[in-house]
Amino acid sequence: MKTWVYIDHFKGEAVAASWEAIGAAKALGGDVTAVLLGAGAEALANAAFEYGADEVVLGDDSALADFRVENYATALSALVSNATPNLLLFPTTSRGRELAGMVAIDLNTGVLVDVVAMELDGEKVVATRPIYAGKLLEKTVCNASPQIVTLRGRAFAKPEATAGATGTITKVDVNAGDEKSTVEGYAEAGGGVSLTDAGVIVSGGRGVSNNPNLTAPDGMSDEEAEVWRAQQGFALITDLASTLGAAVGASRAAVDANYIPYANQVGQTGKVVSPDLYIANGISGAIQHIAGMRNSKVIVAINKDADAPIFKSARYGVVGDLFEIVPALNEAMKAKLGK
Amino acid sequence: MKIVVCVKQVPDSAASLVAENGQASWGDAPLVINPWDEYAVEAALNMGGDVTVMSMGGEDAKEALKHALAMGCKEAVLISDDALANVDTQGTAKVLAAAIQKVGDVNMAFFGRQAIDGDAGITPAQTARVLGWSALTLAASINVDGSKVTVERSVEEGRQTVSAELPAVLSLVKEYGEPRYPSFMGIRKASRAVVPVWSLADLGIEAPVPVVEFTETLNPPARDVSVEMIEGGSPAEIAEKLADKIMAEKIL
Numbered sequence: 179m180k181t182w183v184y185i186d187h188f189k190g191e192a193v194a195a196s197w198e199a200i201g202a203a204k205a206l207g208g209d210v211t212a213v214l215l216g217a218g219a220e221a222l223a224n225a226a227f228e229y230g231a232d233e234v235v236l237g238d239d240s241a242l243a244d245f246r247v248e249n250y251a252t253a254l255s256a257l258v259s260n261a262t263p264n265l266l267l268f269p270t271t272s273r274g275r276e277l278a279g280m281v282a283i284d285l286n287t288g289v290l291v292d293v294v295a296m297e298l299d300g301e302k303v304v305a306t307r308p309i310y311a312g313k314l315l316e317k318t319v320c321n322a323s324p325q326i327v328t329l330r331g332r333a334f335a336k337p338e339a340t341a342g343a344t345g346t347i348t349k350v351d352v353n354a355g356d357e358k359s360t361v362e363g364y365a366e367a368g369g370g371v372s373l374t375d376a377g378v379i380v381s382g383g384r385g386v387s388n389n390p391n392l393t394a395p396d397g398m399s400d401e402e403a404e405v406w407r408a409q410q411g412f413a414l415i416t417d418l419a420s421t422l423g424a425a426v427g428a429s430r431a432a433v434d435a436n437y438i439p440y441a442n443q444v445g446q447t448g449k450v451v452s453p454d455l456y457i458a459n460g461i462s463g464a465i466q467h468i469a470g471m472r473n474s475k476v477i478v479a480i481n482k483d484a485d486a487p488i489f490k491s492a493r494y495g496v497v498g499d500l501f502e503i504v505p506a507l508n509e510a511m512k513a514k515l516g517k
Numbered sequence: 518m519k520i521v522v523c524v525k526q527v528p529d530s531a532a533s534l535v536a537e538n539g540q541a542s543w544g545d546a547p548l549v550i551n552p553w554d555e556y557a558v559e560a561a562l563n564m565g566g567d568v569t570v571m572s573m574g575g576e577d578a579k580e581a582l583k584h585a586l587a588m589g590c591k592e593a594v595l596i597s598d599d600a601l602a603n604v605d606t607q608g609t610a611k612v613l614a615a616a617i618q619k620v621g622d623v624n625m626a627f628f629g630r631q632a633i634d635g636d637a638g639i640t641p642a643q644t645a646r647v648l649g650w651s652a653l654t655l656a657a658s659i660n661v662d663g664s665k666v667t668v669e670r671s672v673e674e675g676r677q678t679v680s681a682e683l684p685a686v687l688s689l690v691k692e693y694g695e696p697r698y699p700s701f702m703g704i705r706k707a708s709r710a711v712v713p714v715w716s717l718a719d720l721g722i723e724a725p726v727p728v729v730e731f732t733e734t735l736n737p738p739a740r741d742v743s744v745e746m747i748e749g750g751s752p753a754e755i756a757e758k759l760a761d762k763i764m765a766e767k768i769l
C-alpha cells in the first residue's frame with residue numbers, strides 16, 4: 179500500500195485532522211507520504227514526520243500562496259499521476275473536500291467523502307461513511323486508482339507525536355495552472371473554539387430566551403426583547419463553555435430567531451459534530467438537531483419539559499430551568515476543575 | 518445573464534430512515550427539494566435574468582423542479598435515463614456539465630452546498646472542474662460587476678472574499694438569506710408546466726462509468742440510550758450531582 183496524505187493548512191497551521199489522516203494511513207500499513215503544498219509550507223514538514231509520515235513531498239511555490247482550489251488541484255493532480263499512490267487521503271475540510279473532488283475528475287477516479295472508518299480488502303479500502311446526516315451508514319469502495327478518501331475530523335485518533343522524528347523531504351516543482359480566481363480578502367471568524375474540532379460543546383435552543391423574570395430595557399419591540407433575553411441566556415451558556423473549554427452550539431430555532439449566528443448551528447443543515455461531551459440546553463430534540471450531534475460520546479440534556487424528545491438521546495438529563503441549572507453547573511464544574 | 522440552477526429531490530429532513538435489505542428506506546415520508554438547493558434557487562432568481570432549473574433523477578424529481586418553477590424559475594429540465602441508475606458524484610458532475618453546455622451561453626451555474634441524502638458536498642466543485650469554470654463555493658453573498666463575480670465564502674476560519682471571471686459555478690449557504698415561498702400564481706403556473714426530459718442521447722454523451730460503488734447500507738450501531746435523570750432539592754444540588762457524573766466520564 180502506498181498512501182499519500184494531503185496536509186491541509188491555513189495561515190501556517192495544519193488542520194489537526196491532517197495528522198489524524200497520517201495515523202489512519204499508518205494503521206492501514208505500508209508507506210505513508212505527506213504532501214505539503216503552499217508558499218512556505220516547509221515549516222510543517224517536521225510535524226508531518228513527528229506524526230508518522232515516512233516521507234514528505236513538498237511543493238513550495240509562491241503561486242500557491244493563497245489556497246485556490248483550482249490551482250491546488252492542478253498541482254496535486256500532476257504530482258499524483260506521476261507518483262501513482264494507491265490511496266490519497268484528505269481531511270474533510272471545505273478545502274479538502276473540494277480539492278479531492280477536483281483531483282478525482284482530473285484523474286478519472288472517485289472520492290469517498292467524509293469517511294469515519296476504513297478497512298482493507300486486499301489493496302481496496304472499504305470505507306464507512308454516514309449518510310442522511312448520520313441517520314444511516316454506508317459502506318463504499320472506489321473501483322479506480324488512486325482511491326481518494328476524505329476523513330471526517332475526530333473520527334480517527336490523532337497519533338502520538340514522536341519528537342525529533344525525521345525523514346526524506348522531496349522537493350518538487352509545481353504547475354499551478356492558469357489562475358482561475360483571486361482571493362481578495364479574509365475576515366476571520368470571531369474567536370472561540372471551532373464546533374467541528376471541539377471536544378466539548380455547550381448548546382442552546384429556543385429555550386434560552388424563555389425567562390419571564392428578565393425584563394428587557396424599555397423601548398424594545400417584542401422581537402428585540404426576545405433577542406435581548408436570549409443574549410442573557412447565551413451569556414450563561416458561554417460562561418459554562420469557557421469553564422469547560424467548549425465551543426458554543428445552537429439549534430436552528432435559536433439561529434432563525436437571530437439569537438446567535440448560523441455558524442453556531444448544529445444539525446442536519448448546520449454542522450455535524452461529534453464531541454466527547456454535548457450539553458443541550460433548552461433544545462427540544464427535533465430529528466434534524468439530533469442528526470447533527472447523535473455521535474457525541476456523552477449527551478447531557480437540560481430542559482423544562484420532562485417529555486422533551488431530547489431525553490431519549492441523552493445519557494444524563496435534568497428536568498429544570500436552564501437559567502437556574504446552567505449557572506449552578508458552571509459553579510460546580512469550576513470547583514471540580516479547580517478554576 | 519443566463520443562469521442554471523441544479524436541484525435534487527431528497528427525502529424530507531424530518532424523515533426517519535432505516536436500512537432495509539441493504540437499502541435506505543424512508544417509509545412514506547415525502548420527497549422534497551433538497552433544502553440547501555432552495556438557497557441556490559433564491560440566489561439565482563435574485564441575479565435577474567433567465568433561470569433554468571435542472572435536476573437529474575427519476576420522474577419524481579419533477580416535484581423539485583416544480584417547486585423551483587413555483588418560486589419563479591422560467592424553465593425546467595429533467596435529465597433522466599435508465600443508464601444513470603448507479604451514477605456517482607463524478608458521473609453526476611459530467612452529466613450536469615453536459616446539460617449546462619446544452620442549455621448554452623450560461624454565465625453562472627448555481628448549486629446547493631450539499632445534498633442531504635448522500636451528504637457528499639462535492640458535486641459543485643466537480644461540475645466546475647468538468648466545465649473548466651471557476652468554483653466559487655459556499656457563497657454567502659454574490660456581487661456581479663460586468664463579467665466579474667465576487668463572492669463572500671463562508672468557510673471554517675471565517676469569511677473569504679474571492680472573485681473570478683464568468684462563467685462560474687457557485688454553491689450557496691444558508692447565510693445567503695431565506696428562500697422565498699412559492700406564490701399562489703407560481704404554484705398554479707408550475708402545476709401546469711410540462712417539463713422536458715433530456716436523455717443521455719439528447720446530451721450527446723455516453724453513460725458515465727460509476728467508479729464509486731456502494732456495497733451496503735447499514736443502520737448505525739444501537740446506542741446505549743438509557744437516560745439517567747438527575748434530581749435534587751435545589752439547582753445547586755442537581756448541579757453538584759451532574760458535575761460528579763460528568764467528571765466520572767473522564768472526558769474533561
Ligand SMILES: Cc1cc2nc3c(=O)[nH]c(=O)nc-3n(C[C@H](O)[C@H](O)[C@H](O)COP(=O)(O)OP(=O)(O)OC[C@H]3O[C@@H](n4cnc5c(N)ncnc54)[C@H](O)[C@@H]3O)c2cc1C
Pocket residue numbers: 382383384385386388389428429430431432443444445446447448449459460461462463464465466467470480481482483486498499500501530552
Ligand atoms: C429542512 C429542515 C432542516 C432543519 N435543520 C435543522 C438543524 O440543522 N438543526 C436544528 O437544530 N434544527 C433544524 N431544523 C429545525 C428542527 O425541526 C426544530 O424546529 C429545531 O431544532 C427546534 O429548535 P429548539 O429545540 O431550540 O426549539 P423548540 O423545539 O421550540 O424547543 C425549545 C425547548 O426549550 C425548552 N425550554 C423552554 N424554556 C426553557 C427553560 N427556561 N429552561 C429549560 N428548557 C426550556 C422547551 O421545553 C423546549 O423543549 C430543521 C428543520 C427543517 C424543516
Ligand SMILES: Nc1ncnc2c1ncn2[C@@H]1O[C@H](COP(=O)(O)O)[C@@H](O)[C@H]1O
Pocket residue numbers: 523524525551553554557571572573574606609613627628629630631632633635636637638639640641
Ligand atoms: N441529481 C442531481 N441533480 C441536480 N443537481 C444535483 C444532483 N445531485 C447533486 N446536485 C447538486 O449538487 C449539490 C451538492 O450535491 P452533493 O455533492 O451530492 O452533496 C446539490 O445541492 C445540488 O445543487
